[in-house]
Amino acid sequence: AKEQGKARYEVFDNSLRDRALLRLEIETDLRRALERKEFEVYYQPITSLKLGILSGFEALVRWNHPTKGRIQPGDFIPICEETGLIVPLSNWLLKEACQTTRSWQLKYPEHPAIRMSINLSAHQFRESQLIQEVESVLQETGLSGKCLKLEITESTLIDNLDTVTEIILHLREKEIQFSIDDFGTGYSSLSYLHRFPVDTIKIDRSFVSQMQAEENSAIVKAIVTLAHMLNMDVIAEGIETTAQLAQLRLLQCEYGQGFFFSKPLNKAQAEALIASSPKW
């Protein structure tokens, strides 16, 4: 028994060390990835549930690692957050996504309203270059503020309510819109909601994926109702089935996003989707 315990311990120890090494490796590689142009923006369609047509995209970052292959954001965004690398990465992504959106608008003038949603991290609110950064990207790319939507999580909002509110109010003067991301996964959401100066809330996938259960569809219904009372639109994320779509349409949820409509697409695929979409 003692032997066994020792063996187990070593296995555990090794894997801990491996994990620490892998993390260190990723961190080192991340520092070079930007200049080596290893990041790529993917675009997941957001659909108007009422009209059944494309209304915009969410920009999602991908890392094409030279030896490890494609690395998903869940495996490197947290490291970027801890090391502060998230700021230069986000600035790059903001510019890239705005530039792309503008080029689509020019190329497909029958789709002038294409909106781009971009994820912001708490870091970007702490180093308050954010306003300047966003304004200069809009100016450089020629994208109108009303075509840009910024996604913030509940915890970013609640942890820095005053600063974040101030920044949001400032950027809203440029007609930039704001969404609360992953709504419902944080705490004290409902009691804070009326204090958030946002246009849209995104219901987290965890609620949508379990909507068959009576109590979960009641939660979704409550969130949609409350949002509408506060004059906010609702985006449901992670829609995968026709049943979910039907329920959300009944609840008059405005927008949907999920594998039912499309996975995140690379730039060329997203452009092809616009080219084949009916105009609105």
Ligand code: C2E
């Ligand atoms: P998120 O903001 O909640 O983004 C939605 C995630 O759900 C994306 O994962 C998307 O691929 C996935 N998804 C969309 N529809 C479905 C569906 O129907 N079923 C399932 N199972 N999944 C679906 P992804 O791209 O892996 O991103 C994960 C998270 O990483 C994002 O969650 C976001 O928090 C973060 N992230 C991604 N790109 C960026 C970025 O550029 N900046 C920042 N700060 N965070 C990012």
Ligand code: CA
């Ligand atoms: Ca998001």
Ligand code: CA
């Ligand atoms: Ca989300």
Ligand code: CA
């Ligand atoms: Ca989510």
